Amino acid sequence: MSAATDPSLRPRVLLDCDPGHDDAIAIVVAARNTDLVGITTVAGNAPLTSTTHNALVMRDLLGIDVEVHSGSSRPLVGEPKHAGHVHGESGLDGADLPESTTPLDGTDAVQFIVDACHQHDNLWLVPVGPQTNIALALQKDPTIAQRIAGISLMGGGSFGNRSTMGEFNIWADPEAAQIVFASGAPMIMAGLDVTHQFQATPTRIERLRAIDGTLATTLADLLVFFSMMYQRNHDEGHLQGGAMHDPLAVLALTHPTLFERVNRHVVVETQGEYTRGMTVIDERRLIERKAANVAVLTHVDADAAFDLVAEAVAHFTP
Ligand code: RIB
Ligand code: CA
Numbered sequence: 001m002s003a004a005t006d007p008s009l010r011p012r013v014l015l016d017c018d019p020g021h022d023d024a025i026a027i028v029v030a031a032r033n034t035d036l037v038g039i040t041t042v043a044g045n046a047p048l049t050s051t052t053h054n055a056l057v058m059r060d061l062l063g064i065d066v067e068v069h070s071g072s073s074r075p076l077v078g079e080p081k082h083a084g085h086v087h088g089e090s091g092l093d094g095a096d097l098p099e100s101t102t103p104l105d106g107t108d109a110v111q112f113i114v115d116a117c118h119q120h121d122n123l124w125l126v127p128v129g130p131q132t133n134i135a136l137a138l139q140k141d142p143t144i145a146q147r148i149a150g151i152s153l154m155g156g157g158s159f160g161n162r163s164t165m166g167e168f169n170i171w172a173d174p175e176a177a178q179i180v181f182a183s184g185a186p187m188i189m190a191g192l193d194v195t196h197q198f199q200a201t202p203t204r205i206e207r208l209r210a211i212d213g214t215l216a217t218t219l220a221d222l223l224v225f226f227s228m229m230y231q232r233n234h235d236e237g238h239l240q241g242g243a244m245h246d247p248l249a250v251l252a253l254t255h256p257t258l259f260e261r262v263n264r265h266v267v268v269e270t271q272g273e274y275t276r277g278m279t280v281i282d283e284r285r286l287i288e289r290k291a292a293n294v295a296v297l298t299h300v301d302a303d304a305a306f307d308l309v310a311e312a313v314a315h316f317t318p
Contacts, residue, residue, distance in 0.1 A: 010035045011124055011253040012149070014116050016071070016109070017246065018044025018129030019054035020087055021094075021226035024219065025309060026128050026154075026246035027058045031066070032312035033254040037116055037123065039068045040109035044129035044172055045083045046091025048073040051129070054092045056100035061215050062316045071109025071133035075173035083168055086229050086242075094225020095218045113137040117144035124253055127180070128154040128246035130169050135176035138183050150186030154249040156266070156279030157191030163277060167192050170268060171277030178268040181279075187294040189266065190248040191279065194259070194297040198248055200227050200241035204306050211310065213317035244309075251305055252297060260299035263292035 013034040017023040018041065030036050039059070041052040052070040059068060074080045087093065106112055114137050117123055125148055127134045138145060155169035155177065162171045170177045181187065200223040209220035223242065230242035252259055265282040269275045281296060282289050 012037060012120055012122050013124050013126050013250065013253065014038045014040065014113060015250070016040045016042060016113070016125065016127040016129065016133050017055065018042050018046070018051045018091070019058060020045040020051065020091055020129065020246070021222050021242065022244045022246040023128055024054070024058050024092065024222060025244055026250050027055070028062065028219070028312045028316065029247045029309060030126070030250045031062050031064050032315050033308070034250065036066050037120055038112060039066055040113060040133055041068065041070045042109070042129045042133050043073045043080050044169065045087040046089070047080065047082065050091040052104060053100060054090070056102060056104065057092070057097050060098065060101055061218065067105040067112070069106040069109040069112040070104060072136065075130060075132055076135060076175040081172045085233065086226070088225065088229070092222060095221035097218065109133045110136045110140060114141045114144060117141070117147050122149045124149045125151045126153070126249050126253070127151065128169070128249050130172040131155070131176040131180045132173045135173070135179035138179055145183040145185040148185055150188065151180060151183070152188040152190070152249045152252050153180070154190045154195065154246045156189055157193045158281060159192060160278065161192060163274070165275050166277030167279070170279055174268050174270040174277045178270055181266055181268050181293065188249070188252050188261070189279070189294045189296050190245065190252060191296065192243070194300050195245035195248055196239070196243045197300050198244045198302045198305055199239055200244050202241065204241065207310055208313055211314050211317055215316050216313050219313060247309060248297065248300060248305065251308060255305070255308060258301045258304050259297050261295045261297050264294055264296045265290040265292050266294040266296065
């Protein structure tokens, strides 16, 4: 029995996202393998209107009955930052996407998150974009940090992608990320060190394309675009495809044995001229170091993880 076949084994998840090509994969994997209580959207890869539209389109493509609530259009401090150079202006460039046909369920993601934390036991919050909504929910009701099972996030790492040390989700709203990392909730972190091991290689993309149906073709087209944009921003040959970051924050809950992890103390730098948006991971072996607050994922069985992506796509193919 697995989480996909036995609902009682499925982690209960609220996915907070900024679709985003890899967010789209995370939505598919979460819909297949978790008790998905809701999807909330945040500005990130694209403006909030776009990330919200993209989440609704993905819901329609999957034909799932999950509420979508939009949230924050800007970070706690400073101006919104986007990632059109990776995801395109729409946030999901590269495929001929249908218009969304189902209405948004609400525009107060923060209240929806707080309510969900009180309505559902053993709820995992899974932010895979800037953590603005999660931080505002924690500020609105700090008790949720003790009520939830934990927070499994995509973000951070020992290096950055929007600055030397700033990974986009943290870099786009460092103040929010620091609120989340300091919340006291159990935390799992899928940072760039592990997500760069999970690449949308041509072989994997063609494996999706071989699955019947619109969803598979659409995702294959999206990943071709994502990989092209990703690889052109990196040294030639360094990557064999776009890093599929976000689904790992979901799979860490549904298939934990695919991962290696270390417990570390992590804080977020919000002041440094060169390091703002950095996850400061304490790797020292000094006994004086602070107690760990995060399980940092260090390795993933990428082939097994992609098997789960392909299985989830095939599951939603009529
Ligand atoms: O740095 C990668 C992260 O930023 C991913 O979540 C991607 O979707 C973007 O949000
Ligand atoms: Ca994302």
